[in-house]
Amino acid sequence: MTPLIFLILVGIQGSTAVTHSLKYFYTASSGIENFPSYVSVGLVDDVQISYCDSKTNKNIPKQDWMDEVRSEHPDYWKEETETCLVKQQTFKISLETAKQRFNQTGGEHIYQQMYGCEWDNETGEVKVYDQFGYDGEDLIILDSNTQEWIAPRTQAVITANKWNNDRYDLEHEKIYLTHICVEWLKKYVNYGRSSLMRTVRPSVSFLQRFSSSPVSCFATGFYPNKTEMFWRKDGEEIHDDVEKGEILPNNDGTFQMSIYLDLSSVPPEDWTRYECVFQLSGVREDLVTRLEKNKIKTNEVNSTFMLIIIIVSVIIFGFIAAAGFILYKKKTGRKRAVISDEMKPSTSRSETLISRSEILTSSLQTLTSSLQTSSLTSISSDDSKGSSS
16 A cells, blocks of 8 residues: 655646546644644545635635535535534544554644545446555555455554444445545536646656756646656667656646656667657647757756856956056056155245244244233333332
8 A cells, every 4th residue: 555645735636538536635733833733635636626724614615616516505615614623623633542552742743534536437437445644654544345444553453443343334434435425526527527627738858967867858737647658769668777757736737747767878879769758648649759969958068168158257357357457556656656746845835834934933023022011011000009009
């Protein structure tokens, strides 16, 4: 079984021309800052249709066409909100139980359930699944063939045995997954048919990080996400030295994918023998792109271009250095000239100083004469006062 991983799926889209799916993810968490303690997400053909968390406490549609459900079920979103509130409490208890089973108290922990159904609209075949995970690993899984719960972890054996002994609940689980889930899936597909059934071909390009790195055939902008991608050599599919990447969502609702080929041991003249093949569900013609070395986009700068940059940089640096030296010499020459001028005796300055000295001497002589006259007058006056008395 593929381990459950903690993913809040927002805006991820996809579909197939034949098989459709309905999935629900319920996630409870603890110890994660700035993140809701509970989140629920519903998806049809991997397109998000609903969302609810412990902060908003309201289940809301994530696609415009999901509002059409009100025409048949006016209280649909009210009931979905009530389900969200009940699940919050249930999953909070389940998370604490799991922590006790694993002898854990603090830290970041996640308890998650993923369940749903797949329906083939040509053959009518139905597949169902229901599984629980804890901290990114499978905890309890429903075997749809035997209709029994399996516990990959010893800490979950007690719960699995308890659920297996509840025959009524097992029967209810089977009816929901094989009938009720499928009926709702058919309704949702009908509501969103124009969006879910479209096909968009990708743009394909070759990328290479460095000359020694594998060549990546990169396809982006395609829809749906049901696709195959592989390398061919001389018209034959190859698997050696090939590594396939995951299908990832773009922000606009389309997808991207890469497949890598190691050509380190292949002479460049033989690269044209290779081609990248992209197959999209619902499109009959394959998109085939032949590998040509001059069409590979790389992060490595061309050596000739790099040499030109270096030469130009050296020339520019030389001009800047020369200009700086010239300016320095000019400034140095001006400073020397000023210092030389200040060291030379100036006739006008000497004459000015002499003139100022003469004026100062004359003023002092006048002031001395005035003081002497004033002193004599004062003495004469004092003598007169004395004689009067």
